[in-house]
Amino acid sequence: MARPQVNVAPILAHASQCHAAGRLAEAEQGYRQVLQSNPEHPDALHLLGVLIGQSNDVQTGINLINKAVQLQPRFPEALFNLGLILQSNGLIYEAALSYTRVIRLDPKRAQAWNNLAICFSDLGQIDDALSTIEEGAAQNPTSESLYDNGCRFYKRQNEFLACIDLVDRGVRHLPESSRLWIHRADACFALGRLGEAWDAYSWRKKATENPNKDPNYPLPIWQGEDLTNKSILIWTEQGPGETFLFSS
Numbered sequence: 293m294a295r296p297q298v299n300v301a302p303i304l305a306h307a308s309q310c311h312a313a314g315r316l317a318e319a320e321q322g323y324r325q326v327l328q329s330n331p332e333h334p335d336a337l338h339l340l341g342v343l344i345g346q347s348n349d350v351q352t353g354i355n356l357i358n359k360a361v362q363l364q365p366r367f368p369e370a371l372f373n374l375g376l377i378l379q380s381n382g383l384i385y386e387a388a389l390s391y392t393r394v395i396r397l398d399p400k401r402a403q404a405w406n407n408l409a410i411c412f413s414d415l416g417q418i419d420d421a422l423s424t425i426e427e428g429a430a431q432n433p434t435s436e437s438l439y440d441n442g443c444r445f446y447k448r449q450n451e452f453l454a455c456i457d458l459v460d461r462g463v464r465h466l467p468e469s470s471r472l473w474i475h476r477a478d479a480c481f482a483l484g485r486l487g488e489a490w491d492a493y494s495w496r497k498k499a500t501e502n503p504n505k506d507p508n509y510p511l512p513i514w515q516g517e518d519l520t521n522k523s524i525l526i527w528t529e530q531g532p533g534e535t536f537l538f539s540s
Contacts, residue, residue: 298329304336311343319343334364338373345377353377368398375407384414395428402428402435409441421445429458434465436472443475452479470495 307322323340326333337360345353357374361367375390391408394401405428412421425442432438439462446455459476463469473495480489514524 300326300329300333300336304333304339307336308339311339316343316347332363334360334367334370337363338367338370341370342373342377345373350377350381366397368394368401368404371397372401372404375404379407379411384411387411388415399431402432402438405429405432406435406437406441409438409445413445418445418449422449425458429461433461436462436466436469439466439469440471440475443472443479447475447478447482450482452482455479468498470498 303322304326307319307326310316310322311319320340320343323336323343326336327340330336337356341353341356341358341360343353344356347353354374354377357370357377360370361374364370371390371394375387375394378384378387378390388408388411391404391411394404395408398404405424409421409424409428412418412424422442422445425438425445429435429438429442439458442458443455446452446458456476456479459472459479462472463476466472473492477489477492477495480486480492509527511525
């Protein structure tokens with residue numbers, strides 16, 4: 293007996309809204325209602341797989357998303373979410389394969405490049421991680437996260453000149469990125485290029501993650517004047533160790 297025709301679009305839309313709002317039981321009920329009408333509905337399989345994969349049954353979630361991709365091979369959103377579930381559950385190699393498929397379908401999805409690079413790094417394939425960052429940044433030149441992670445990888449390898457080069461390319465598109473300027477400062481400090489380092493490090497005062505940004509000092513800030521027969525107050529930002537190091 294043929295199943296009655298049901299307009300599943302509003303059911304799926306409502307379930308998706310419930311999912312986004314955290315009403316997971318209601319969302320799951322909606323996805324299952326769609327699948328009851330059409331067991332091979334790729335979107336419902338994908339979204340139900342995401343929901344279940346993020347809750348209590350990872351393998352069932354993976355299986356559902358894989359079924360959605362089998363039915364609709366050009367499905368970058370499903371492949372990306374599959375990668376997230378695999379990666380968060382320690383299946384790094386499998387996640388890398390999924391992100392690679394995403395990139396082939398949608399090279400402008402910057403987060404897929406970024407996550408793939410992180411997977412390569414976790415697998416100990418740092419050269420692959422760096423080449424992925426470079427290629428991803430070329431495809432997505434305004435992605436701060438790609439430059440950010442690339443700088444972290446380069447600094448970890450003590451490739452400070454490569455880090456500076458990556459920052460310089462990044463700030464052409466993101467001139468107000470305090471995160472990138474701080475990476476440049478770190479690299480310049482490591483190379484002994486202190487003038488450049490301090491210029492770039494001034495961006496720390498604008499960094500959203502800096503708890504001491506926009507400090508309000510109660511006294512005038514020293515601008516390099518002669519200190520003969522004068523004293524200077526050292527004001528800590530991150531701790532007394534770095535303060536004494538750079539003031540000595």
